[in-house]
Every structure is written in C-alpha cells, then in structure tokens.
Amino acid sequence: MNKQQNILIIGAGLCGSLLALRMGQRGYNVSVYEKRPDLRQVNLDSGRSINLAFSDRGNKAMKLVGIEDKVKALCIPMNGRMLHDIEGNTVFAPYSGRKHEHINSISRGALNALLLYEAEKHQNVSIYFNKKCKSVNFEKTTALFHDYETKNEFIEDADVIIATDGAGSIMRQSYYLGKKFLFSFSQDYLTHGYKELSILPTENGDYKTYKNALHIWGRDSFMLIALPNLDGSFTVTLFLSYDDGAYNFNNLTTKERVIEFFSKYFKDALELMPNVIDDFFKNPTSPLGTVKCSPWHYKGNTLLMGDAAHAIVPFYGQGMNASFEDVVEFDKVLDTYKGDWETVFKTYEASRKKDTNAIADLAIDNFHEMKGHVNNAIFREKRNLEMALEKQFPNDYSSKYSLVTFNEDIGYQEAMLRGRAQDKAILNMLNDGTLNLKDDLKIILEKVKKETEAILEDDRIAGLK
Numbered sequence: 001m002n003k004q005q006n007i008l009i010i011g012a013g014l015c016g017s018l019l020a021l022r023m024g025q026r027g028y029n030v031s032v033y034e035k036r037p038d039l040r041q042v043n044l045d046s047g048r049s050i051n052l053a054f055s056d057r058g059n060k061a062m063k064l065v066g067i068e069d070k071v072k073a074l075c076i077p078m079n080g081r082m083l084h085d086i087e088g089n090t091v092f093a094p095y096s097g098r099k100h101e102h103i104n105s106i107s108r109g110a111l112n113a114l115l116l117y118e119a120e121k122h123q124n125v126s127i128y129f130n131k132k133c134k135s136v137n138f139e140k141t142t143a144l145f146h147d148y149e150t151k152n153e154f155i156e157d158a159d160v161i162i163a164t165d166g167a168g169s170i171m172r173q174s175y176y177l178g179k180k181f182l183f184s185f186s187q188d189y190l191t192h193g194y195k196e197l198s199i200l201p202t203e204n205g206d207y208k209t210y211k212n213a214l215h216i217w218g219r220d221s222f223m224l225i226a227l228p229n230l231d232g233s234f235t236v237t238l239f240l241s242y243d244d245g246a247y248n249f250n251n252l253t254t255k256e257r258v259i260e261f262f263s264k265y266f267k268d269a270l271e272l273m274p275n276v277i278d279d280f281f282k283n284p285t286s287p288l289g290t291v292k293c294s295p296w297h298y299k300g301n302t303l304l305m306g307d308a309a310h311a312i313v314p315f316y317g318q319g320m321n322a323s324f325e326d327v328v329e330f331d332k333v334l335d336t337y338k339g340d341w342e343t344v345f346k347t348y349e350a351s352r353k354k355d356t357n358a359i360a361d362l363a364i365d366n367f368h369e370m371k372g373h374v375n376n377a378i379f380r381e382k383r384n385l386e387m388a389l390e391k392q393f394p395n396d397y398s399s400k401y402s403l404v405t406f407n408e409d410i411g412y413q414e415a416m417l418r419g420r421a422q423d424k425a426i427l428n429m430l431n432d433g434t435l436n437l438k439d440d441l442k443i444i445l446e447k448v449k450k451e452t453e454a455i456l457e458d459d460r461i462a463g464l465k
Contacts, residue, residue, distance in 0.1 A: 004029055005339075008143060008158035010133045011035075011165035014108070015306030015323035017115035017127075019164055021065050022327055024122035026334070031156065032125070033145060035132035035165075040113045050196065050235045051227050053078070053214070053317030054106040056408040061324035064331060067118055074111060075104035076228045082213035088268030092213065093383060096399075097390025101406045103214070103317060105227040136161060136174040138298040143171075160341055161302045164323075167291050169308035181298065190288040190313060190367070192222070193249055194239050197279040199272045201232025208272045209234070214317075217266050218370055221245055224266050225370070236273070239288070239367075249285050288313045290360050296349045300341030303348075305330065310356035315366040316404060318359050322412070326352065355412035362404060362416050382426045385437060385444070392441050397448075417459060418452070425451035 007023050009016050012034035020032045054075060062068045079102045080094035095102060119125045130148040137143070142157040163171035175183045199208055207228060209215065215226040215234070222241065226234040241248045247261045255277050262270040270276060291311035296304040306323035333348045369379075389397040400419025403410060425448055429435035435447060 005159040006031065006157075008033070008156055008161045010136075010143060010161065010163045010171060011169075011306075011308070012112075012116065012127055012129070013164065013166060013306075014112055014115065014320055015326065016164035017112060017119055018061060018065065018324055018327050019162060019305065019330075020125050020127065021115055021119040021122070022331060024119055024125035025065065028124065030119075030122075030125045031158070032119070032127040033131040033133060033143070033156070034127065034129050035148075036129065038116075038129045039109055040116065050109070051105050051107050051229055052111075052320045053227070054104040054111070055317065055321055055405050057318070057405075058321035058324040060408045061328050064328055065118070067114065070114060070118075071106070071111065074114070074230070075106050076230065077102045077104055077212055078214045078227070079212050080214075082210055082215045084215060084217045084266075084268060086219070086265060086267075090210075092210075093380075094387055096402050096406060097387040097392075098394050098402075098406075101402065102212075103405060105214075105229070107229065108320075133163075133165065133170045136163070136171040136302060138171070138174060138178065138302040139180065141301040160300070163302070163304050163308045164306045166307045167289065167311035169304060171302060172291075172293060172304055172308055175293075175298065175304075181295075183293065183295070185293040186291070188290045190364075191244060192239050192241050192367075193285045193287050194237050194314075195249070195280065195285050196283050197236040197238060197273065197276060199226060199234035199236055199269075200275060205232045207232050207234070216370055217269060219265050222247075222265075223370060224269055226269070236269070242285075252280070255281075290364070292357065292360065294349070294353065296353070297342075297345035300343075300345060303345050310353075310360060312356075312360045312363045313367060314363070315370055316359060316363045318363065318404065318412075322356060322359050325408075326356075358411075358413040358416040359404070362412070378427065378430055381430055381437070382423070385426065388441060389445055389448070393445055397445060417456065421452045421455040421459065422448065424455055 005028055007028045007030045009020055009030060009032040012032045016032060020030050023030045059068060062071045080092055083091045083093055116127060120127060132146045132148065134144045134146055140157070141159065141161055142155050143161055144153060144155050146153050161171070163169050165171065172185070176185050202208055211228050217224040222245070223239050224236060226236045228234050242250055252258050252261060258277060258280050262276060289311065290313060291307070293304070293309065296309045305326050307319065310322070312319050312322070329352050330348050333344050337344045337347065386399040390399065390402065398407060400415070400423055403415035403419045404412065407415060426435065429447065429451060435444060
C-alpha cells in the first residue's frame with residue numbers, strides 16, 4: 001500500500017480524533033475537518049454530555065494507540081450504582097461480583113483534547129477547525145466545506161473520506177439524498193428527552209455525596225442520574241418525557257413547578273442542588289434517538305464510522321466505547337486487506353454491523369431497567385444472585401451487564417444473546433420457584449447454565465442466532 005494515501009476525516013470528536021491518531025500512526029496523510037472551534041481553546045457549551053462512562057471496550061482502543069495511562073489519569077472509577085429511593089434511602093448495587101471490574105466517569109472535553117494533542121504529534125496529521133462540511137460527493141471522493149472564518153466555500157479531495165461527524169452526519173445525509181445506490185436509514189426517537197444539571201462541589205472542593213458510583217433516582221417512567229467529575233462536582237442528567245405524565249418537559253415551565261417536581265421525587269438530590277433552577281432554565285432539553293443505516297460505505301471511496309453510522313441512546317454507557325471499538329475493529333481489517341479499500345469497508349461493515357445493532361437494542365433495554373426494574377424485588381433478587389455467582393465463580397459466570405461491559409473480546413451481539421438468555425433463565429426459575437436461593441451456589445450455577453443453554457438452543461432453532 002502507498003502509505004502516503006490521503007485520508008480525509010470529517011469530524012474531530014471522540015471517534016474522529018482517535019481515528020486520526022491511529023491512521024497517523026499507520027503513516028497515512030490525514031486531514032481532519034471539524035465544524036466547531038477548537039475545544040482546547042474555546043469552552044464549548046453544546047448541551048451534550050459533559051462526562052461519559054468509559055469502560056473496557058473503550059480502553060482496548062486506548063491500548064491500541066498507546067495512551068492507556070494518560071486516559072486513566074482522567075478517570076474516576078464507579079464500582080456500581082447507588083440507587084436512591086423516593087424517601088432518600090440508598091442501596092449500593094455493584095456492577096460486578098469481581099472486585100476489579102468497574103466503569104469510569106471521564107470528561108468528554110478532556111478526553112477529546114488528549115486525543116487531539118496525541119494526533120497532532122504526527123507530522124502527517126492536520127486538524128482544521130471552524131470548517132463545516134456541507135455535502136460529500138461520494139462518487140468523486142470530494143467534500144464541500146464552508147469556512148466560518150473566511151466565509152468562503154472550498155472543496156477537498158482525498159483517496160478516502162471517513163465521516164465521524166456524529167448522529168447528524170452530513171455524509172450520511174449525502175448518501176440518502178444522492179439516490180445513487182440503495183441506502184437504508186432509520187432514526188427512532190424516545191418519547192423522553194434529557195437535560196443536564198449539576199451538583200456543585202462543597203466550598204472545600206469535596207464531593208457532596210458518594211464519589212465512586214453512578215447515582216440513579218429511578219422513578220418508573222423517568223429518572224435522574226449523576227456521574228462524578230474530577231473537580232468535586234457531579235454532572236446530573238434528568239431523563240423525562242416531553243409530553244406524558246403529570247410532570248414533563250413541556251409543562252415544567254415555572255420555577256415553582258420545577259421545585260415542586262424535585263421536592264416530590266428527588267428530595268435528597270434537591271438538597272444537594274441549590275443551583276437546580278439556574279441549570280434547569282439555562283440548559284437545553286435534548287432528544288434521545290437511535291440511528292441505524294446501511295450500507296456504511298460507498299465502494300472504496302467513503303465510509304461512515306461511530307455515531308454517523310450507528311448512534312444509540314446513552315443508557316448502557318456504551319456510545320463512546322462502541323465508537324472507539326469501531327476504530328479497533330477497522331484497524332484489524334486494515335491489517336488483513338492491505339489497501340483494497342472496497343474490501344476493507346465491506347469486510348468491516350459485515351463484521352461490525354451486527355454488534356452495533358445489538359448495542360443499540362441493549363441501550364433501549366437498559367433505559368427501562370434503570371428507570372424502573374432496578375426497584376423491582378425479583379430483579380434485585382436476580383442481581384444479588386448474579387453478584388454472588390460472579391464472586392464465587394469468576395471464570396464461569398458473567399451477567400449480561402458484565403458480558404457487555406467487561407468482556408471486550410466478546411462481540412456485543414454474542415453478549416446480548418447470552419445475556420438475555422441468562423436473564424430469562426434466572427427470572428423464569430425464580431418466578432416458578434424452581435430456583436432455591438438457599439441452595440448451594442454450585443447447584444444454582446449448574447441449573448442456570450442448563451436452562452440458559454436450552455433457551456439459546458431454542459433461539460438458534462428460531463433463527464435468532
């Protein structure tokens with residue numbers, strides 16, 4: 001392969017900056033164009049999540065590019081969920097029965113900045129800001145940009161264009177509007193939106209509540225969550241329907257009504273948030289949607305990656321991790337096909353799409369789990385049993401959550417199918433009384449394994465696998 005091939009990347013967010021770094025390490029000439037200003041110089045308040053959940057699949061990508069230790073310094077470990085009931089009582093629910101397994105809260109901006117700095121260390125990588133992509137000619141492998149600074153339009157051409165420009169991808173839009181090939185596209189919104197709030201640190205800069213957990217106030221049809229930041233604050237997110245229920249985003253229009261809502265459902269959170277009114281009316285309400293499309297590529301010319309190809313809702317904490325894993329999987333295919341871009345793109349999509357479809361579906365599942373199921377007695381019984389099994393048999397059992405989050409060498413689809421079968425097996429046996437929690441754990445494990453395999457076999461016969 002001619003290593004001096006020119007790669008044009010649209011979008012310098014998390015996925016784009018990681019891809020630029022990796023392609024730079026591989027020796028390509030890489031040009032990245034980003035519509036926003038340089039986040040290292042300008043404080044961007046876009047209404048997007050300030051912090052994100054970073055876990056093993058994302059870390060796999062950091063190992064690939066050799067910056068694992070630098071990223072670890074930005075992380076706050078979260079060992080489980082801190083569940084807050086309506087009276088303000090809390091229960092800690094570990095993510096795993098294996099003590100070393102945890103997820104991390106990480107600053108989106110700090111991680112993005114680190115990836116940009118690392119990418120720019122390579123002389124063959126150039127990053128341009130304030131350049132908005134207007135359209136992509138995927139037949140000619142060119143992209144039209146508008147320069148916000150000069151107000152001029154210009155065209156860039158390249159050997160390959162890769163779009164990592166997020167859920168509102170301009171290149172995906174060009175595929176759809178171009179009508180040059182059969183392109184399928186779906187965009188499904190939840191009836192809920194989200195709004196970012198905050199718990200500020202104490203005057204001494206300390207945390208006002210337990211630091212090493214993802215806090216959840218699940219209220220069946222809506223919920224509040226909080227993730228810690230390095231400065232002692234928490235980023236708090238309210239997930240609430242736009243229209244349904246006694247309280248919704250469309251009728252929370254006065255200070256009095258917002259206080260009434262928080263006093264009724266999140267009173268212990270409200271005590272930590274004297275700034276809630278300011279945040280509520282200052283910050284935007286944003287939608288939650290899932291994007292699926294195919295194909296992700298046009299011949300050997302162009303490719304969609306990250307959220308541009310498969311945006312998901314945030315409830316499994318896997319959106320960023322899935323986009324980072326995209327780069328790892330793409331890198332593997334590059335090793336195999338030595339510059340035949342059409343084969344690279346086809347092979348990458350064929351191996352990757354089933355997994356991105358799976359995590360999109362799992363994220364919807366986890367939305368319902370977080371806002372409601374975590375408060376259900378039989379669900380808690382199941383989770384407690386799974387924690388005990390993971391602790392007692394760390395090599396023989398992993399819950400669905402662990403399969404998705406901590407088993408980075410298993411694809412999302414395999415994790416979903418096995419995890420769902422295990423959930424079904426345990427819940428069925430708990431419900432019909434064939435699983436006695438007082439039995440020896442070894443006996444319980446064998447029962448769960450046997451019933452899980454039976455369900456997986458039924459799924460195979462039904463064509464689900």
